Amino acid sequence: MLITFDLDGVLQSNPFGRGVFPEVCGKIGAKLVETEGQEPKTASQLVMQMIRDEAKRRLLAGDYVGAYDWDDIICTVAEAVGSPARFDIEQLVIKYCTSEYISSYPYAASTLTELSARGIKLAVVTNGFYKYQNPVMTSLGLRHFFDEFITPEMVGTVKPYAAIYKAAVKGEYALHLHVGDTIIHDVWGAHQAGFEPVWVLRKLPKALDALQPWERPTRPEVESLIQKSFASDLCSEAYPEAKPEECRPEYVIKDLSELLAVVEYAKRKAA
Numbered sequence: 001m002l003i004t005f006d007l008d009g010v011l012q013s014n015p016f017g018r019g020v021f022p023e024v025c026g027k028i029g030a031k032l033v034e035t036e037g038q039e040p041k042t043a044s045q046l047v048m049q050m051i052r053d054e055a056k057r058r059l060l061a062g063d064y065v066g067a068y069d070w071d072d073i074i075c076t077v078a079e080a081v082g083s084p085a086r087f088d089i090e091q092l093v094i095k096y097c098t099s100e101y102i103s104s105y106p107y108a109a110s111t112l113t114e115l116s117a118r119g120i121k122l123a124v125v126t127n128g129f130y131k132y133q134n135p136v137m138t139s140l141g142l143r144h145f146f147d148e149f150i151t152p153e154m155v156g157t158v159k160p161y162a163a164i165y166k167a168a169v170k171g172e173y174a175l176h177l178h179v180g181d182t183i184i185h186d187v188w189g190a191h192q193a194g195f196e197p198v199w200v201l202r203k204l205p206k207a208l209d210a211l212q213p214w215e216r217p218t219r220p221e222v223e224s225l226i227q228k229s230f231a232s233d234l235c236s237e238a239y240p241e242a243k244p245e246e247c248r249p250e251y252v253i254k255d256l257s258e259l260l261a262v263v264e265y266a267k268r269k270a271a
């Protein structure tokens, strides 16, 4: 069995939201404070919006890998604002790899340890560039679980496209599971690539909480959660072939500890 993992929101919380982006936006925003008399907070928010818009613009233009190149996106925004500030984002990520800014999700280490002990092959499939993700996983003590660590700049494509999933398959496996939290990238995309998607949904409605991970996907409550998740994607228009009704998780888990039961069930089902 091969299990691929999404990172952000599944195994790790990265330092971009709380460390990297606030620093970058504050420094670039200083230009707007100086030239346009903006309040520092407003200027910073404007820069963050410009960063998001630039990422979105790249997705819509089909520059999928470039949409995750934060060094280049941030440089583009700094130039647009007329700011002289320049950044080495990898170095900023490393600087913010402290317990104040990054964390692993509950049961991450224990679940990966148990899955490895059962002889299951574990791989990473993330849309974060290796230089941004590797320091976080290393700092959290989770890096050593993965031989294959597949990222967009390595393979020239991104989730939700099948090729990035297929790049993680080195060898023959009876079963392929993918664990992720983003409905288009991790559920629709994994399904397209022939993986059974395990959707991580941390805030489960009460009615679903007591059910098994394989009993949840067909429940009507999941339907609206899929719709909601689909609508909240940064740029679902970038993937016109993805439709909410085709986003079908095979399993829904509320935390990583439930993955062990999923593995046993998937094996029984396949036998």
Ligand SMILES: [Mg+2]
Residues within 6 Å of the ligand: 006, 007, 008, 009, 010, 180, 181, 182
């Ligand atoms: Mg994620």
